[in-house]
Amino acid sequence: MSEELNRDYRIGDEIGRGRFGVVYRCYSPDSGEIFAVKTVDKSLLSDAVDFECAEREAKITQLASVGNPHVVQIHAVYEDETAIHLVMDLCEGGDLFDRIAACEGAPMGEADAAAVITVLMEALAICHQRGVAHRDVKPDNVLFDGEGRLRLADFGSAECFGDGVPMIGVVGTPYYVAPEVVAGREYGEKVDVWSAGVVLYIMLGGIPPFYGETATEIFDAVLRGNLRFPTRVFGGVSPLAKDLIRRMLCKDVSRRLSAEQVLRHPWITSVGGSRCVANQT
Structure with a gap:
């Protein structure tokens, strides 16, 4: 040392x-x-x-x-x-992956999911304002401190952007990576919004939106972008929540919401203010 x-x-x-x-x-x-x-x-x-x-x-x-x-x-x-x-910072409260796994495949309640995604998007909005894209948003990198407060971690794949210079390179984790990254195109900070949209889908449905047995199969599913909400797991999820997911998992980057726009979505403003998860043990 x-x-x-x-x-x-x-x-x-x-x-x-x-x-x-x-x-x-x-x-x-x-x-x-x-x-x-x-x-x-x-x-x-x-x-x-x-x-x-x-x-x-x-x-x-x-x-x-x-x-x-x-x-x-x-x-x-x-x-x-x-x-x-x-x-x-020492984050002794575990990570979001652990909390999702503790549900044993059952979906998280909308209030709890909204509490998580609200704070996550607040973190990303500030990062994006400063010209930083995380590029590996996933439950494993969403930590909780000893008081249950959310902390976005692991900027090992992060990159600075701005001045009209786009980012390139395939980085991230297969289930959560945006289609423009998989396609090898230039991209911007909205790749983080896509990844957060996958996180939200998993929290509310208990399953990933784009699935495959291998990384190649997952990437193919991401590129197809065939977003569905199976009734057996999304039957009780509100239309507003599904609308937000659609706007975050939009293949057309120009129509995909920014982090700040996510925070202004009606589902966030009506449900996300409770921050219930912050009080979970």
Whole structure:
């Protein structure tokens, strides 16, 4: 570990592991506050592109998180010869994937789903205003802190956009990736709205909107974009909720809602204000 990191924080037990690094619990002896530190092992960064991605994650997360209460905050960044260390908020409340899985295939109630999607879209709207696209919105990256507040995390696939320069490259997770990404076209920040629309569909229906046994089959289904609402799982879902999903999962990017437009949709304004999920344990 970095000497400077060890000077400022005390490192505890491992709480997570990813492709390039490990996440540990840590605390500040000065303030007594508890954090998480993500240590990215430079030896696992196989080339200059990987290294650039690791450095960019720190910079983009800082850009997206400052003053954005719904994004995991970066409190400090350290670098030594062997690793890059990101000290960030500790989210001990699990993630949205766990909460969906706990329903055992049953749909989430509309009030709870609206509470989640409202805060998620607030987080994305601020990111987009700052020229940051997350590009990997999925339940695994929607975390909850110890008080149940939502935090958007993992900006490892994020990219900056603006000045008329579009983004390119197939990134993201198959079930949640937008069709323009799969097609290899240039794209903008509305890819995040598509992914959030998939999250909303899964919360309300308990199943993904576009399914396949392999990544290729899923991508084919996404490209077809044949959006359906099976009566057996969506029979009790309101027309307004389905309308919002259609507008988020719209293949025509020019007609797809922006994050700010999602927040003004009648289903959000009428149902989303309750923020019930924030109080769940």
